[in-house]
Amino acid sequence: MNFDLDDGERALQQGIRDVCARLFPMERVRSLEQETGGLDRKLWRELGDAGVFSLRVPEPEGVGLGMTQEVLVYEELGRSIVPGPLVSTHLAAGLVEGAASGERIVGMAERGRGPAILGHLDAIDVLLVIDADGISSVEPSAVRATPVARPLDPLTPMHLASELPAGERVAGPDVLERWRLDGAALIAAMSVGIASACVEQAVAYAKERKQFGRVIGSFQAVKHICADMLVRAELARASVYAAGVMLDDPSAGDAARQVAGARLLAVEAAVANGKANIQVHGGMGYTWEVDAHLFLKRAMVLQTRFGRADSLAGAIAQTLT
């Protein structure tokens, strides 16, 4: 049993961390908010060149990795709150031409009762609509939608559409079933990245901010918040990594249950740590000036993707015999 990163996985993690630091430093992310409302096609292409969307595409066209490694990459993308429909585009690689290379940006929406709230509609090239029968491809310009004036996450612009066009069927329920598992695992991985980024930010601030003549991180009241943040992130990370391994190797355990648990705990960790980070930052944490709100708001976006807490917990309960 080797349930920790091997040398190749460490190198992959470091590589993608370097890519994120180069392409998406915090000042760039903040300027994207002003300039484009989230997406920059050139940066997206560079992500494609770095292999972010072709991890699962076999070599030589792609990178030829499994979910065990993909979760490591998406954890880093989450840590840097890289904006855009990363998971949708990644899942679409191999199905939608140009997705793997980053030439085309692919969004996703679930067909349901009532209006659809769509992310990044202005920026995407293809919208994949999923329903019980599978996946359909829709031309984004064919969607009659109005922009949401004040989206919660300033880096995830939203549109409201009263209905979604039928589109062209591109895959059936079997592909969709696998997408749901992989998608939930990748959303969970990005959430772990956010949860960890929040630990780092809160701890860094607690070491520098002084009140009552000493740094606030020396007070147990603050230190214990930080410790609980780390516990949440570590527990979620272990769960997500196990989900990645089980998706690649079904003999290692019940992958569907592990994915559901990982998605449940990781999003919870991202949201709870996002709030705790604001609490540790005090009044400044409540301002637009400090980055903390961007991490919490992205966590809220992830919370709505590939599963809902109640259904996930209920589904896990059904596996108890």
Added chain:
Amino acid sequence: MDLRFSESDEAFRAELRAWLAAELPKLPPKPSLDDWPARRAWDTAWQRTLFDAGYAGINWSKDVGGRGASPTEHLIFLEETERAGAPYVGVNFVGLLHAGPTLAAEASPEQKQAHLPRILRGDEVWCQGFSEPGAGSDLAALSTRAVRDGDHYVVTGQKIWTSFAQVADYCELLVRTDPDAPKHRGISWLIMPMDSPGIEIQPLRTIVGSTEFSQMFLDGVRIPVENRVGAENDGWRVAMVTFSFERGTAFVGELVRTRALVEDLAKIARSSARNGGTAWDDDGLRRELGHMAAELDALWALTCRNITQAERGTGVPGLGGSVFKLAYTELRSRLGDLAMKLLDRAALSLDDIDGIESGIHVERWMNAMSLTIAAGTSQIQRNIVGERMLGLPKEPA
């Protein structure tokens, strides 16, 4: 990364399973909980059985008589023995898990020879004399005095939470040998024979009603200087050395058991009548149980991570344990509360009611309250995580 066991690990598991299946049916019935001489006999007989089969001191190194198993094999051992319902380590706890490993690391060759083989065979039972009424979380503030008198220490003071003191042969005892030194630097680690004159043991009943704890009053107990392990006043380091051996396996048996109990709670919910249906019809209850199952799955993954790091010598020894203990013990507390709500009025009895195995859940609900206190309270664990893992400064004294 993978979660696959090697062929030799699987062979070890198969051999152990077969042995347990053959051996466990031969066990005599368990003695009653308050019959301590009988409990000692039962627990040590099982230890002797393990010894004869080559499973004693599974994680102890071979040069001190152990099996020298890898952390992964240790995980398998704990997982399989728990699943098979094999006896718990019981009165051998301190000898096998704390005093023994400390002796193996720090004692003289004569001291090792005198005790380690006997601990492994189940011939010798140990207890721990660390905590005091005035030294709990602040263990280094202990005040039991040892005054040198020729080739003896004369020890006077009071110890508390001394598990199995009533049946122990020896006590790993922390005493203050230099009251003028800073608190961590005036402590020594002694081997105290429990038949020494001047030891008085008073049982201390727990909220479960169990009697494993004692208070121990020491009045002029004479302990030979040759019973000291390590240098005089170096006892704090000696006592803490076992920390660095913690390889992530401390709670494996507990975790296996708790996962099984969550499944039991689902069964109880499915058969408990409520509002014309069963308790299982309640969405809220199912979600809570499902959530806790997800946490237990995550804790199992965390255990596998800690064990891999121990095997590779990466990570910070002992610290992964603090993260685990915080998450696990707080979960146990919530799980206990849920079980009590589910059991409804059956929760008011420590014995099974109406054919439902409810007693174990009631007992564990209470037992969970000790887990967030013993071996470093949750508050102390958060200090450890905050200071040693996150690098936050200590609160000034």
